[in-house]
Amino acid sequence: MTAKKITSWSIGDLAREFDVTTRTIRFYEDEGLLQPERRGQTRVYSAADRTALKLILRGKRLGFSLAESRQLIQMYNPDANRAQLEALLGKIHERRAQLVQQLRDIEVMQLELDEAEQRCLECLK
Amino acid sequence: MTAKKITSWSIGDLAREFDVTTRTIRFYEDEGLLQPERRGQTRVYSAADRTALKLILRGKRLGFSLAESRQLIQMYNPDANRAQLEALLGKIHERRAQLVQQLRDIEVMQLELDEAEQRCLECLK
DNA sequence: GGAGAAGTTTACGTTAACGTAAACTAGCGG
DNA sequence: CCGCTAGTTTACGTTAACGTAAACTTCTCC
Incomplete structure (x- = not known):
């Protein structure tokens, strides 16, 4: 039996995993740092979004602004x-x-x- | 001839040396992070103040808040x-x-x- | 003695990064 | 069918860390 790899997350999933509020996650989207898709109204986050979030939070721990993290994310594209x-x-x-x-x-x-x-x-x- | 060691600084001296505004330095004093003496009206900064300022700015580069830097300074006392x-x-x-x-x-x-x-x-x- | 240059106080303004609240919708188990 | 949980939008509030402006004093230099 091969382990199933999760490829999408809800906003709550990410909030729990990274210990931030959903407000924060939506805020990052407003700022253009995340681009989740929609299933109806609901946001669906991809692995890329999850990685971006990880980058943002690591950046925060090092005192980076969101503008700086935005650049870091761009470096991945x-x-x-x-x-x-x-x-x-x-x-x-x-x-x-x-x-x-x-x-x-x-x-x-x-x-x-x-x-x-x-x-x-x-x-x- | 032995080199004279500077033991006090004006606000402008520090501002120039560390590339911050005098407003910033006075703000740190308001926040209790610096405690310059006074020659009349004018602030006179000691080596301890200078060190504290250095700590604050190093802290900033690492994303520390002023509250955190305040603690760092306390650790020196x-x-x-x-x-x-x-x-x-x-x-x-x-x-x-x-x-x-x-x-x-x-x-x-x-x-x-x-x-x-x-x-x-x-x-x- | 007049003009800078550097210092001072007071006070309102600004930006980033969310917090908080209200009011709504959609799915789901009993 | 109903209540719960999780999601959504909209919008105003908040905090930290200074910026900016005005109005004033003090020193120095020519």
């Missing part, structure tokens, strides 16, 4: 002409530079947390 | 009683956990950027 692709490459490098900076920031902050912890423990002795 | 210190240790661990998550997010995102770049380059060939 190969539907672009030459000029757009080259612009995309630019954005990719920008993002990468930002990530490198964030890595540095995290390293420094980790060291500082270590020191802060030491000071705390010293005081408690 | 050893002026606390036992209960506060233990609470502080808790916050330190929370922050560390968040940083670890961010590190994971960054790694994944870097890989995805690599892939996105490959796809871009493929399309351009």
Whole structure:
């Protein structure tokens, strides 16, 4: 028996899985970040939508704005002409530079947390 | 001749150094994140204020709220009683956990950027 | 002593990212 | 048939983090 692969989700499914409200998911659609289909009135989300949502939330954890996440999502789509692709490459490098900076920031902050912890423990002795 | 070490800054100094507006710096003071002294009317910032500002801005790059940065700043101050210190240790661990998550997010995102770049380059060939 | 330049206070304005509430519809089990 | 659950639209509200503008003082430089 081969496991069935789920290929579509309701708004509630996604809300539960990623621990966000349905309002949030609809908001992202308003902003053009998600494009669910409709079965009647009801939204039906594809694997692509689910991936996009994952991207958005990961972006949020790193302090990205929705505008920035929008670009990240675009990087997943190969539907672009030459000029757009080259612009995309630019954005990719920008993002990468930002990530490198964030890595540095995290390293420094980790060291500082270590020191802060030491000071705390010293005081408690 | 030994180099003089600067120990105080004007609001303009800090604004220039960290590329923020003076409005922003005063706002942080309103929020209790900075505590400059006064020479008459004029604010005079100490090394501690400068460090705090650095913390805030690094926090911002990682998506921290000012409330979170406020806690980070507190971690630099050893002026606390036992209960506060233990609470502080808790916050330190929370922050560390968040940083670890961010590190994971960054790694994944870097890989995805690599892939996105490959796809871009493929399309351009 | 007049004109900048840099500082100050006060206060209203703005944007992003949703929250919250109301009022409605559609399917489903008992 | 009825009530429940999950979904929908519309619209106003809210919070964080400053921006922006006005009106004022203080210092310095020529």
